[in-house]
Amino acid sequence: MESAVRALRIIDTDDGPRGRITDMDRAELTGGDVMIAARYSSLNYKDALAITGAGKIARKRPLNAGIDVAGVVEASEDERFAPGDAVLVTGWQLSETRDGGLADYVRVPGGCVTALPDGLTPWEAMALGTAGFTAALALTRLRDNYQTPELGPVLVTGASGGLGMLAIQMLAQAGFAPVAVTRRVETQGPALRELGATDVIAPDALDLGGKPLGRETYGGAIDALGGAVLADMLGQTVQFGNVAAIGLAASPKLETMVMPFILRGVSLLGINSVECPAARRDGIWRELAGALKPAQLERIAHETIGLNEVHAVCDAIMAGEHQGRTVVDVTR
Template sequence: MKALRIIDTDDGPRGRLDEIEQSALTEGNVIIKARYSSLNYKDALAITGAGKIARQRPLNAGIDVAGVVESSDDDRFACGDEVLVTGWLLSETRDGGLAEYVRVPADCVTRLPAGLTLWESMALGTAGFTAAMAIKRMRDNFQRPEQGPILVTGAAGGVGNFAIEMLAQAGFAPIAVTRRVEAQGEWLSELGATDVIAPETLDLGGRPMGSESYGGAIDALGGSVLADMLGQIVQFGNVAAIGLAASPKLDTMVLPFILRGVSLLGINSVECPSQWRAAIWSDLAAELKPAHLDQIAAQTIGLDQVHDVCDAIIAGEHAGRTVVEIAR
């Protein structure tokens, strides 16, 4: 079977298209014949060696996969079932989805919900799931449209695109935050952004709090941008932290939390509980399914093209989503 495998080289971990035996796959009781995977920033880090994602090597790359059950020792799944897996330590400690077959424990597998095709599930992938999980957690914590607009940082990326359109479809007013205002502004507005601003617009100049300007936020950056946002959220608003593209550090004060009741919600889509996953994927197949899904995921490639796209992602020259077709 073909697999894009993370191996150790003299230059560090790198991805290499290889042939391996199915018996070499990491342990599990469900074998999936992969149809599609997708490319995320995390995949690009692993494949290019820009980040040490695979904690053991060799290991197949790919944090997402969708396909058909080939065999199962678990009563929940039968041969021929259409299923998907996102996160669950794929490409970290388990062989991932950029391979012709994937073997995982049944607890990691989600049945494809009605309303989504296998391709659509990977067009969404971890990016769409993460955006939907952030929105779910905010709504579960009483976030309402009337509290004000929702900031979305990293808006030009896959998670950002999805978050903007999903928020707009759910009745919120998203504000896109990106350094690519001129290049991406028109597109982000088409997705539903009510405004497109640069991160510098949020700078509080070192003050712990500013005016209550925004209802909440979905943040992919961390660092000073996240700290500045927290000081501008309305009373009892929510900020969902989904990434650390700018910095893993957060230098802030407790004032927004205790004086305004702002909540900082951590979004761990990798190990999201199974019962949450089913509910979130059901939302993604219905009310949160992006109307522009085909345009956000405008590129479908083969395994042999993955390296080039990953290089573009690391260089900051990639927008939207890329689906990888493993087999027809």
């Protein structure tokens, strides 16, 4: 049927929510005033949680997976967009309450849509995706709060993942000295140094043994882990440094004291890339098409796959065996 949409759809099974490739009618897509013919999506940790059922990301089901999408407007009731416009969507509850980008078509409210800026192709937009946008948002928040290279090196946790690798290169290109934090120091260290990391350390090297403060060592951090590692980083951040919290891969808990905040003036900055206001979002994407665009983006986004290969990559992500970024060509 002409209105059929091929999608990787999250459905309820006897084993819990799982992603399944299926055909659906375009009329079944969740509501919105902009219809996008999708070209590319990407895979993030959040996508792997949803598709494997390891996390209940899709709050209603069935629902199409994929928190990112880039494509071309097919129809629009929003005067800001016209058929043929190249656009992208990241976050905005895609794959949570709205059908996501791992499908032929996506329908969303116009307020969720970002015009693809000059300087980025649709593939590059998804090579960046939520990971790149989050890294750029974190760097922007750091600099807005007076983070400068002179404060010292900036820790990046989860450094061998796509977000971490993008953050390292963006920080290096902006004149900072990123320090990669990964449990795969031996195997990933050389590659992370080539992206711009000035040092590569294991999370254990940050352990303060439960003390609230250690020696002032790092200018700041971009942290994807949370938990004890985040507390340890706060205790080693220099006076007036900043730590941007972007994830909770290790733990959603934070057990610390107020000492880093009141004795050293350290700031903990929360990063919400899902509902970042549209005006700021548009500005950051323009930066990603210009000064913040990683020079080695094609190396970080090392593979482009079709929908049929998504499950295997999601399994690798959940097993901790995935590196960098994976782009999905939804037309394959």
